[in-house]
Amino acid sequence: MSIRIGILGYGNLGRGIECAIKQNPDMELAAVFTRRDPKSVHILTEGVPVYHVDEAVSKKDEIDVLVLCGGSATDLPEQTPKFAESFNVIDSFDTHARIPEHFANVDAAAKKSNHIAMISVGWDPGMFSLNRVYGSAVLPEGESYTFWGKGVSQGHSDAIRRIEGVLDARQYTIPVESALEAVRAGEQPELSTREKHTRECFVVAKEGADLARIEQEIKTMPNYFADYDTTVHFISKEELMRDHAGIPHGGFVFRSGATGWNKENKHVVEYSLKLDSNPEFTSSVIVAFARAAYRMHQEGMTGCKTVFDVAPAYLSPMSPEELRAHML
Amino acid sequence: MSIRIGILGYGNLGRGIECAIKQNPDMELAAVFTRRDPKSVHILTEGVPVYHVDEAVSKKDEIDVLVLCGGSATDLPEQTPKFAESFNVIDSFDTHARIPEHFANVDAAAKKSNHIAMISVGWDPGMFSLNRVYGSAVLPEGESYTFWGKGVSQGHSDAIRRIEGVLDARQYTIPVESALEAVRAGEQPELSTREKHTRECFVVAKEGADLARIEQEIKTMPNYFADYDTTVHFISKEELMRDHAGIPHGGFVFRSGATGWNKENKHVVEYSLKLDSNPEFTSSVIVAFARAAYRMHQEGMTGCKTVFDVAPAYLSPMSPEELRAHML
Numbered sequence: 002m003s004i005r006i007g008i009l010g011y012g013n014l015g016r017g018i019e020c021a022i023k024q025n026p027d028m029e030l031a032a033v034f035t036r037r038d039p040k041s042v043h044i045l046t047e048g049v050p051v052y053h054v055d056e057a058v059s060k061k062d063e064i065d066v067l068v069l070c071g072g073s074a075t076d077l078p079e080q081t082p083k084f085a086e087s088f089n090v091i092d093s094f095d096t097h098a099r100i101p102e103h104f105a106n107v108d109a110a111a112k113k114s115n116h117i118a119m120i121s122v123g124w125d126p127g128m129f130s131l132n133r134v135y136g137s138a139v140l141p142e143g144e145s146y147t148f149w150g151k152g153v154s155q156g157h158s159d160a161i162r163r164i165e166g167v168l169d170a171r172q173y174t175i176p177v178e179s180a181l182e183a184v185r186a187g188e189q190p191e192l193s194t195r196e197k198h199t200r201e202c203f204v205v206a207k208e209g210a211d212l213a214r215i216e217q218e219i220k221t222m223p224n225y226f227a228d229y230d231t232t233v234h235f236i237s238k239e240e241l242m243r244d245h246a247g248i249p250h251g252g253f254v255f256r257s258g259a260t261g262w263n264k265e266n267k268h269v270v271e272y273s274l275k276l277d278s279n280p281e282f283t284s285s286v287i288v289a290f291a292r293a294a295y296r297m298h299q300e301g302m303t304g305c306k307t308v309f310d311v312a313p314a315y316l317s318p319m320s321p322e323e324l325r326a327h328m329l
Numbered sequence: 330m331s332i333r334i335g336i337l338g339y340g341n342l343g344r345g346i347e348c349a350i351k352q353n354p355d356m357e358l359a360a361v362f363t364r365r366d367p368k369s370v371h372i373l374t375e376g377v378p379v380y381h382v383d384e385a386v387s388k389k390d391e392i393d394v395l396v397l398c399g400g401s402a403t404d405l406p407e408q409t410p411k412f413a414e415s416f417n418v419i420d421s422f423d424t425h426a427r428i429p430e431h432f433a434n435v436d437a438a439a440k441k442s443n444h445i446a447m448i449s450v451g452w453d454p455g456m457f458s459l460n461r462v463y464g465s466a467v468l469p470e471g472e473s474y475t476f477w478g479k480g481v482s483q484g485h486s487d488a489i490r491r492i493e494g495v496l497d498a499r500q501y502t503i504p505v506e507s508a509l510e511a512v513r514a515g516e517q518p519e520l521s522t523r524e525k526h527t528r529e530c531f532v533v534a535k536e537g538a539d540l541a542r543i544e545q546e547i548k549t550m551p552n553y554f555a556d557y558d559t560t561v562h563f564i565s566k567e568e569l570m571r572d573h574a575g576i577p578h579g580g581f582v583f584r585s586g587a588t589g590w591n592k593e594n595k596h597v598v599e600y601s602l603k604l605d606s607n608p609e610f611t612s613s614v615i616v617a618f619a620r621a622a623y624r625m626h627q628e629g630m631t632g633c634k635t636v637f638d639v640a641p642a643y644l645s646p647m648s649p650e651e652l653r654a655h656m657l
Contacts, residue, residue: 020590024469045590101654121657128463128598130657131641135456137656138617138644139610141352187603260613262348262373266605268613270456275515277594282467285588285596289466309645309652313459314637316466324637326429328465329449329458 004295005031006288009057009084010070011042013248014093017284018068019045025288027318031064061087066291068092078103085110085118085305089298091291093123093283100126108305117298118305122290123283124274125149129254131308132272136256140268143258144189148176148197152250152279160225161202164218166210169238171245173201176253184255187267200231203245205238250279289316332623333359333391334616337382337412338398339370341576342421345612346396347373353616355646359392389415394619396420406431413438413446413633417626419619421451421611428454436633445626446633450618451611452602453477457582459636460600464584468596471586472517476504476525480578480607488553489530492546494538497566499573501529504581512583515595528559531573533566578607617644 006022008015011033022030023046030049035042039051052060057067067088069080073096081092085107094103100121111118121127125147133145154174161170180197183190190196202219206212216233219226236244256270276282290308293315297306314321319328334350336343339361350358351374358377363370367379380388385395395416397408401424409420413435422431428449439446449455453475461473482502489498508525511518518524530547534540544561547554564572584598604610618636621643625634642649647656 017588020588023590024588097657100657101650104653126657128467131463133656134641134645134652135459138620138641138646139456139614141613141646185603260345260348260352260606260609262351266609268605268610269603271599271601271603272460273599275513275597275599277596278588281588281594282596285469286467292466307653307657309642309649309657310640312638312640313462313466317462317637318466318469321637322429324462325432325635328461329425329428329454329635329637 003027003029004292005029005063005065006291007032007034007057007060007064007067007088008070009034009054009067009080010076011035011044011051012070013280014284015068015070016045017278017281018070018288020281021285021288022046024285025292025318028288028292032060057084058087064088065295066091068287068291073099078106081118081120082106082110085116086114087116089117089294091119091122091287091294093127093287094121095123095126097126104305104307112304115303117294117302119290119294119307119311120305121307122287124276124286125252127283127286127308128274129252129272132254132256132270134309136254136258136270136272140256140258140260140270142260142264143256143268146184146192146255146257147252148181148255149252150174150176150198150250152252152276153245153248157200157202157225160222161204161219164215166207166215167204168207169205169241171203171241173203175199175201181253184257185269185271187257187269189257194228195230198229200226200229202231202233203236203241204233205241206235247277248279249277250282251275292316292318331355331357332620333357333393334619335360335362335385335388335392335395335416336398337362337385337395337408338404339363339365339372339379340398341608342612343396343398344373345606345609346398346616348609349613349616350374352613353620353646356616356620360388385412386415392416393623394419396615396619401427406434409446409448410434410438413444414442415444417445417622419447419450419615419622421455421615422449423451423454425454432633432635440632443631445622445630447618447622447635447639448633449635450615452604452614453580455611455614455636456602457580457600460582460584460598462637464582464586464598464600468584468586468588468598470588470592471584471596474512474520474583474585475580476509476583477580478502478504478526478578480580480604481573481576485528485530485553488550489532489547492543494535494543495532496535497533497569499531499569501531503527503529509581512585513597513599515585515597517585522556523558526557528554528557530559530561531564531569532561533569534563575605576607577605578610579603620644620646 069092157172251274254272397420485500579602582600
């Protein structure tokens with residue numbers, strides 16, 4: 002019997018979940034829930050119902066794991082504890098500073114209802130977090146480094162769009178090559194914010210807008226750009242659509258450490274991602290962890306879990322015997 | 330209270346375990362066991378006893394996890410099941426083809442005695458295996474690639490040493506750069522053995538030996554060299570000692586896959602290791618998994634486990650709360 006997945010929220014992430022389910026023969030899409038008029042939402046999978054979100058709880062017996070595809074700012078802090086009362090759930094909550102609070106709320110709800118609720122699944126938090134933990138556990142005497150990009154930052158693109166005179170914008174976060182090389186060489190450099198990443202902005206301005214003022218406002222924007230070397234390119238709407246329609250991302254996690262009685266031997270562990278589609282890769286990670294959530298619940302586990310709590314064998318469709326014979 | 334580690338077998342790996350314990354404040358070295366005369370074995374840690382291996386079982390109450398540092402060919406198939414009767418144990422059994430058989434033997438012993446026995450821990454099998462499982466679970470439509478090197482292969486060096494006229498030798502396994510680049514670019518190439526790795530040999534020959542014959546014997550040796558492009562350099566004993574005394578190694582695990590309704594988006598996951606000392610890095614991985622073995626046993630788990638069965642949180646000295654707050 003397939004693992005029956007529900008999707009709550011059908012944007013980029015929800016569509017990515019739908020595509021990922023198609024690649025996993027042990028899973029099936031059971032239903033999509035939306036806050037919009039269900040008749041207005043057209044999904045890719047034939048024969049699967051779209052319901053209003055208010056109907057979700059009434060369908061709980063038809064769904065093994067509900068994937069929550071809302072945003073971290075306002076949706077998930079409310080949705081994940083709420084739906085953990087009725088479902089095994091999984092989310093991609095990515096506001097790092099608020100994870101402990103989110104964990105506590107979700108854990109209480111999931112323990113009370115005897116469900117598994119997995120939070121903060123994706124690539125950062127997610128696969129990058131795993132590599133930070135493996136790296137630091139294996140090389141305790143060392144330094145960890147995370148670099149992001151080259152990729153589109155939605156938050157930074159939005160910040161540019163809020164500037165007067167801007168019609169649209171796309172911001173790329175780019176790791177500084179010389180910093181990557183120094184870390185890769187085992188030098189364990191201390192790196193400032195500016196030394197780790199640069200920011201490149203492609204901006205469509207309104208006709209007649211003051212471009213010099215817009216560029217100045219971007220480059221001096223606190224938190225978002227002021228601490229970085231930022232370049233701004235003004236381009237046409239057509240160029241933006243043609244050259245910057247994708248949502249690529251990626252990055253690097255390094256652990257650089259030393260071993261030996263006198264730390265005489267250096268080691269560098271590097272994990273990197275190059276992603277054509279940030280939401281689709283995030284979705285693919287979520288679907289693998291949804292399999293784990295289902296299995297862990299089958300074994301009687303309950304409560305809130307993160308990627309740190311999941312033995313890797315739970316993620317794979319292979320049996321433990323197959324994994325040992327072919328993957329170890 | 331510290332986790333008390335015992336070391337059985339004091340060669341390169343045993344010494345590496347000793348060094349790794351020093352880097353982990355929650356662990357202590359309790360004893361070293363050797364097949365040699367214990368008086369002849371001088372360890373680095375002050376005040377820790379060295380016993381003959383025959384005394385090991387009598388010290389079982391003083392040791393939380395016994396690390397078995399023997400070889401995979403003959404030592405571990407016998408030692409791991411045997412000592413799992415009296416201890417939580419961990420080994421680095423690396424004969425991939427015989428893992429299912431080893432698992433079955435060790436599992437029976439460990440379950441009977443209510444211990445945890447962790448097998449095949451290190452970097453391959455070990456960290457590389459983990460990355461193969463994570464990669465294929467997260468990108469089911471794709472290809473996995475493992476490359477080794479640049480690094481010293483002990484088995485290949487030994488094979489050269491067995492040739493008539495050879496005094497000593499060191500063999501490096503080297504990944505083919507163009508193959509790495511093709512995989513990194515998401516091309517999913519089909520690669521033959523010869524296209525993935527080259528072999529470079531540094532050989533010290535006896536005075537007057539027939540160098541042409543030695544080179545020919547190396548290059549045509551079945552299994553070891555015949556399927557590879559191999560280069561042979563004859564050097565002096567002094568050059569070998571000066572330039573090739575280290576035991577570096579490393580390698581790459583890639584997962585290259587596609588997502589999207591029509592597989593329109595490509596993704597490449599790359600994990601790589603650059604290690605100055607193969608045995609010391611292996612030891613560092615083992616010690617982190619020894620922590621996990623201890624904790625899992627404390628929670629009542631028993632039987633044979635591999636890296637696939639270990640939730641990453643067990644590896645870290647940090648608490649679950651600290652991990653979520655700082656590493657997620």
